[in-house]
Amino acid sequence: MSQRIRRARARLFWRRGLPAALAFALAAPGALKAAGNFFEYFEEEAKVVTASRRLEPATESPVAIEIISREDIRQSGAATFWDLLRFRVGVDVVDGRSHDGNRAVVSVRGSPQSHGDYLLVLMDGRSVYSGISSGVLWQQMPVQIQDIERIEIVRGPNAALYGSNAGQGVVNIITIKPEGESVFLKTRGGSRRAMSGAGAVEHTLGDFRYRLSHTYNAHQGFSGIAGVQTSDFVLSNTSNFRGFWKTSDQTSWEIFAGGNWDTSGLGGAALAQYRTREHFQMLKANRELGPNSTLEWTGSRRDLATITDPAFGGPVATREYQYDTEALWNFSSGRNMDTTAGLSFRKTVVASEQFFGGQGSLGHYILRGFGREIIRPLERLTLIGSLALEHAYDGWMQPAWQAAALVHASPEQTIRFSCSFASLTPSVFNRHVDWAPSQGVFLAGNHDLAPSRLYNYELGYALRALRRRLSLDAGLFYMDSDGIHTSIVQSQTFIPAFSQTIFFNNSNSGDTRGAEVKLRYRPRQGLEAWANYTFTNVTDRKGDRGISESAPLHKVNFGGFVDLGRGFSASMNAGYKSGYLTACSGSVNFDVPAYWRVDGRFGWRAAPGLEIFVSGQNLTRAEHFEFSDGLKVPRTFYGGIDWKFGLTK
16 A cells, blocks of 8 residues: 555544544555545535625634424424424424414524514515514415425524514425426325325426426324314415526526415314415515625515404404515625615505404514625634614614624634624514403503613534544523513403403513534444434523423433435434423413434335335323413324425426
C-alpha cells in the first residue's frame, strides 16, 4: 500500500476521530474511490430558507432550526401533520379537541394551548393561521402529507422577518415542486375505522409543469372516559394544485391553490359537529435582477368558513377572508455581505353574528417593513442583524429586532449567540368578542388590549463530524414574556341567578428557561439513529398553574431507521414526557401523568415505486390521556400501499 494512502489514514485518525479512521482502514485501495462517493452523500449540508428568508446552509442559521425531509416523512408512518412534529426537539404535541374542533395542540418551547398564537405556521411561505383566534386549525389545513417536500421548524422568535405571530417559532411546510411525469396513488386503512385514499399526478405542458392531488380521509376518532362512545369522527376532502412556469432565463412564476372540506365531531357524547370549508389561491413571481440579486413578489387570498352546530348554546358560524401581498429583495455582494429587505401588507376581514354580538364584519390590516443584514468581517465570524416595523390596525407601531453572532470555531463546529424582541398582536377574538357561550357566562372583549412583548436570549452549539455522518446540536435559551394576554373573571354574581363575565387583559408575565440537545448518526445510507432531549421550565408571576405547569419539564425522544435489504425497511420513534397540566377552552384543567409513546413502521418495496407498509402508534399502552377533553388516545394500527409510476408521452 502506498505511503500517500498511509498518510491520509493518519490524518483522518486525528482529524475525524477513531471510528472514521478504523472504518477507512478496512477499505482496500481499489475501494477508495467508491468510499469517496459514499462520503459525498453526507458532506452536502442541508439548505434552509425559513431562518433568513434566503437559501443557506443550516449551520449558517441565526436561529435554532430543524428539517424534516421527505424521506423522514415516509419513514415516520405518521397519519397527521402534527404526528410529524411530535418527536422533534423543543416541540410539544398533544392530541386534543378544543370547543371549536381543533384536533391538536402544537407548541414550541412551552405555552401549549388550544390555539398557539405565538407559533406561526406557513405553507410555502403563506400564513395559515386563523384571523379570529390567531391560532392554527391543524385538522383543517389545506395540505396533504404526500405533497410535502420538507418541513422547516424554527425554534425561538423570528418576528423580525415574519411578523408578530412568530413569537416563539415558525413551522414552514414546503410542498413538492412539480418536476416530471408521474402518478402517485396511496390507500390506507386501520383501527377506529380509519380509511383514506390519495392520488397525485405531475404533468408537463410545454414550459408549464404542474402537480394536482387529492385526499379523502375518514375515521371514527377516540373514545371517551370509561369507554363512552363519542362523536369524535372525521370526514375530510383536501385538494391541492401547484404549477411552475419559467417564462425566461430570469423570470419564473408559480401558482398555488387548494381547499379543504371537513366535517368532524366535537368529541362529546352529544351529536355536536364542526364543519369547515376553506380554499386559497397564491401567485408567486421570481425575477433575477443580476448575478447576485433577486426580487420575489407574492400575492395570496384565503377564504375560511366554519360552523359549530349544536354546541355551547347553539350554532356558531364564522367567515374569514385574508389577503396578503409581499415583495422580497435579496442581494449578495460577494462573501462578506448579504442583504434582505421586504415590504408586506395584510388585510383580514372576519364575521360572526354570534362571537361579535351582531357587529357583522370586522376588518383590520397590518403593514410591515423589514430588513436583514449579514456581515462577515472575519473568516470565522458572521454577524446578523434584523429589524422590522409593523403598523397595526389600531395605530400601533410594533417593532421587532434580532441580533446574532456565529463563530465558526472550525469547519465542523459553530457557536451561535442571539437575542431578539417581538411584539405579539392580540387576536380579534380577545379584542372584540361579545358572546354568551352558555347560560350565565359572558365573554367581553377588550378593545384596549395591547401587544404582548417577548425578549429572547439563546446560546447554541453545532457539530458536524465524521464527514457529516454525525451531527450534534445543543442550546440554552431564556425567554421573558411581558403583557401576556390573559382571561380573568371581571364580575360574578349568584343572586338572583348565576352570572359571570370573563374579560381579557395584559396583566400577566412569565419566564421560560430551557435546554435542547439533539444527536443524529448516519453510519451509511439506509441506516440512521437519532435522539433528543428538551428541558423546559415555565414560571408564571401570577401563579397561574395553567401556564407554569402546562409544558412538560422533561421530554426525551429517540428512534431510527434501517434498510433491511431485499426491499424491507423498518423505523421506530419513541418519546417520554413528564407530567403536565393541560387546559382546554370550555373545559377544566387536567393533570396528565408522565407517559411513553412508541410509533413504528415496517415497509416492503415489492417493486420500483411500489411499497406495502404497516404502522402502529402509541404501541406501549392501550390508551392514555393527553388533553382535558375527556378523550383517550388509543393504540392504533394501519396498513396501506404507496404506488408511484411514470407517465409516457
